[in-house]
Amino acid sequence: MPSPAAPPLLRRLPNPRLTGLGGGLFCAAVMLASGFLDQLLFGSSRTVYGVLFLPACVLTAAWVRRGDLLTAPIVVPIAFAVGLTTVADGGDGFTGALGGFVTALAMEAGWLYGGTLIAGTIVIVRRIRLVRRRVAARERGVA
Numbered sequence: 001m002p003s004p005a006a007p008p009l010l011r012r013l014p015n016p017r018l019t020g021l022g023g024g025l026f027c028a029a030v031m032l033a034s035g036f037l038d039q040l041l042f043g044s045s046r047t048v049y050g051v052l053f054l055p056a057c058v059l060t061a062a063w064v065r066r067g068d069l070l071t072a073p074i075v076v077p078i079a080f081a082v083g084l085t086t087v088a089d090g091g092d093g094f095t096g097a098l099g100g101f102v103t104a105l106a107m108e109a110g111w112l113y114g115g116t117l118i119a120g121t122i123v124i125v126r127r128i129r130l131v132r133r134r135v136a137a138r139e140r141g142v143a
Contacts (some may be wrong), residue, residue: 020071023064031083032058050111057115061122069078073120080112
């Protein structure tokens with residue numbers, strides 16, 4: 001059964017396909033920019049940063065190419081940590097900054113786990129659909 005035509009709005013949306021590395025770089029760049037924007041507009045609100053992390057996870061998981069699906073749940077936590085460096089409060093020196101980063105990472109673990117869960121769920125659904133399509137194509141070719 002052929003799938004129905006996509007609505008006009010969906011056809012106009014971008015549909016890039018990122019490699020695993022490209023997805024990681026995309027998500028890290030988005031989170032770094034989100035962190036700087038959060039720092040500029042909201043005074044380093046980690047809650048705002050966490051909220052901005054969720055759409056980045058969705059886009060990364062949706063835009064990674066089929067062959068690199070399993071990389072999305074791996075790169076989003078790394079990107080979260082990269083961007084968190086911009087909003088983490090730290091003291092003077094390296095040890096103070098490191099302590100602030102580790103504290104922020106621990107305090108915002110809910111956002112980190114939530115975003116990773118979202119990316120993982122999207123990847124699993126995409127993978128199931130891909131496997132079903134392959135099985136259906138194989139059955140059509142044999143039958």
